[in-house]
Amino acid sequence: MALSVEPTIHYPDSDGQPMADNTRQFRWIVLLKENLECLFANDPNVFVAGDLLWYPVEGRPDIRVAPDVMVIFGRPKGDRGSYQQWLEAGITPQVVFEILSPGNRLTEMVKKLQFYDRHGVEEYYIYDPDLQELSILVRTPQGLDTVEMIDHWRSPRLGIEFVLGEDDLEVYYPDGRRFLTTIELAQQIKEAQQRAEQEAFRAQQETQRAEQEALRAQQETQRAEQEALRAEQETQRADRLAAYLRSQGIDPEQI
Template identity: 55%
Template sequence: MSTISRPALVPEVVFPDSDGRPMADNTLQYKWIVIIKENLEILYQDRDDVFIAGDLLWYPDADNPKRCMAPDVLVAIGRPKGYRGSYRQWEEGGVAPQVVFEIHSPSNDPEEVMRKLGFYSRHGVEEYYYYDPETGKLTGFIRDERGLEDGIDMHGFTSPRLQIRFEPGDGPDAMEIFGPDGQRFLTTVELAQQRDEANRRAEAAEQKAEAERQKAEAERRKAEAAEQKAEAERRRAEAERQKAERLAAKLRELGIEPE
């Protein structure tokens, strides 16, 4: 009896959408992740070819699910917006995120920091920014022929890719980031306050315009009333003149010359 050989089943390679690690270790770290991610979303809201994500696993290789990193914020220019469970580079036209941000947390020991730098340098990141909000130190790494290199004075430095400007400030939590239009990156509360203030100004402008419209309408009606009064006076005067002419004509019929 012959036996039928069956092809061996190749186990499917699984790329998890989570590494089981928390997005942030504290509120200060989370604050800066949200500020950078959400303000970049606003900055690129009109471009469908810029994908921005926070704490999303990035897999650069289709054959190695253990080789991955979850930047606090990543920017992939040339990739469409939309939902992703993870960023699988081979499904993204081979495009690596060009810009990544990491916000320091207590769990980021020097070994972890160097591991992330090595990963980003090997896998094509063009700009890597590491910010420690507790000390206020901002480090920028820009790609050259050797890979990602630091040594940049970040005070007033402008991202080549994003055209955003960094002002680290002095002391903890003092960094400011400015968009290409010079507008500072704002917190969610500041954005809400800005929106509310814009709504208040728009409402005040609308009320002022309405008051001006009503004033102009009142002036128009006043002018129209004055014109009607003048027309009535003209008609009355014309009626008096015609009456006087008729009276003068009648007197002449009677042989009396009117004065």
């Protein structure tokens, strides 16, 4: 009797959906993902991913979702084709972000909320950049619940702060620095380099001035030593002359 072989279950790395529907949505996804990468760059056990399929249940490739951005504490950094939770010590992504676009439907967002609630997400952020509306849900004993006071909200897990400005949402690092786009970061680095170059140039000028002052002081010392030597030589000549006059019976003080 032939042994039956169980078919291999395939967990696709792509759901065939685009990462973003427009440039604004994409810009926000990149802004959050890259700045969160920077925030936890020195912690090897915080994994940050963007548009990565998350499979929470082994054997069920149909149960999946790809958060725009997700943060998982307790998992090492590294490349993955998907996040298969049973291969990741069973750890659920603790924080997820969704950036809305005009193509997002209410039913889709309700399903995602139910998914994140069912599978243990601790913090769920939904931002609509067109309407500048931010929704925050955090886990309570009853499940994910809406946060009412969202302006200047500080994430319990991430430590970052959300500030609703007049024109846009702003996100800040725990130390107060604002999340920057790649262009802003490049400009900041360029300005820092320019300031460093200017400081180095000023330091070089100060060094040159100090060297010039030291050279002038050395020259003054040399001139003073030469004057002292000439004075000593004159004194010696006067002493010899006086000695000669005395040897001739002449009192030099009477001359």
